[in-house]
Amino acid sequence: MSNSIPTQLINRILWCDCARGMRVLPDGCVPMTLTSPPYDSIRQYGGHEFEFERIARELYRVTMIGGVVVWIVQEQIIDGSETGTSSYQRLYFRDLGFTLHHTMAMQPHGTLHHHAVRYGGPLQYAFVLAKGRPRSITLLKDRPNKHRRRTRTFTQRISNGQLQRQRPYTTQDVGVRGPIWFYATGRHVATERYTNIHPARMSEDIARDHIISWSRPGDLIFDPLCGVGTVPKMALLTGRHYLGMEINGPYWVTALRRLADARKVPTQ
Ligand SMILES: C[S@@+](CC[C@H](N)C(=O)[O-])C[C@H]1O[C@@H](n2cnc3c(N)ncnc32)[C@H](O)[C@@H]1O
Structure with a gap:
């Protein structure tokens, strides 16, 4: 049995610290979370402390049986070494009880940076974590x-x-697609130029493709670290509901504007 999300939280984006904001959610109420945390100290989004373990524990609590968390993360290189933070986080999720359903790579194309000592920058992973067996799987079939x-x-x-x-x-x-997905980056990740104020937006295509793959129409898609609202927007455009949380005021305001604009676009 899963609990319902309080109706007043459906299709809302809250300005809060998600570690505290999630406390109001009942156990086992979220069918799918799609989110991307700050990557080590690559970027400071207003200098907020990021309490990974606390957020991970809350995510496990609020995820329903059969629900999925997609955690998109990338390593940082410090003193010549990848930090290993994503490996730590992945195993921490497993120890909480999540199944490591799938590990995928989200690769930007069109940005071939020259690396003298590596075959490119660190991979961007999508860890697909499930509480039990995923209740909804729609594999995308578009590989020629x-x-x-x-x-x-x-x-x-x-x-x-x-x-x-x-x-x-x-x-x-x-x-069916393989586990490495290629996406455009830079100004191609979003349609609204005003979202450029955020230095690390998720690609709209990545968000849409994961939402379709791991949820059903009408499900609620949660993003506790929603930045300028990419996941809520793509949830709306794919016929799902959303709940977002964001700690940084200017990003939150931008996310609200983006969702208001997305609602004006007629759906097919
Ligand atoms: C990698 S960005 C996510 C970007 C987002 N997917 C988008 O497309 O705009 C991580 C976000 O988490 C936010 N954040 C960091 N700690 C947070 C917390 N404790 N609660 C809520 N948001 C937080 C940051 O302000 C930042 O916008």
């Missing part, structure tokens, strides 16, 4: 097949060791 529309036959070795010919089948035009 190399051998499309080709009829092929395979053989399979059966228990007595002999090869058995399988029924021929024709490959489709597209297949």
Whole structure:
């Protein structure tokens, strides 16, 4: 049994510290959280302290059975070494009881920085954490097949060791995506230029694709660290409800403006 989210919190973005804000949520009420924390000390969003363990414990408490948390994070390099913070966070979530359902990489394309000692910058991970078995999975199928529309036959070795010919089948035009997703960055991550005040917006495409993959229409999508409101906006545009929290006043105000603008766009 899952609890319901209080109706006065549906489709709201609250200006608060999420470690405290989450206290008002009942146990097991959230079907999906999609969020991205501050990456070590890469950026200071107003100098607020980030209490990872407290936030992680609250996330586990408020997630419903079958609910999913997608945690998008990237390592920082200090003194020649990746900090390992994302590894620590991933195992901390596991120790709380989350299943490590999937580890994915969200790779920016079109930004080939030259690195003299590495094959590029640190990977951006999406940890897909589940409380039990995910209750909703819709795998995106848009990877062009190399051998499309080709009829092929395979053989399979059966228990007595002999090869058995399988029924021929024709490959489709597209297949299910792999675990590495490529996205545009910079000014292409959002449609509203005024959201540029935030130095680390999530790509709208990343938000949309995760929401579709791990939730159902009508679900509530929670982002406790919602910045300028990318996750709430994409929840709205994909027919879900949202709840956001943000500690930084100017980002919160921008998120409210963005959601008001998104509501003006006619849905299809
Ligand atoms: C990586 S950014 C998220 C950006 C967001 N996904 C977007 O697209 O705009 C992390 C955000 O967490 C906020 N934050 C940090 N600590 C917080 C806290 N304790 N409670 C709420 N928000 C917090 C920061 O102000 C920052 O906007």
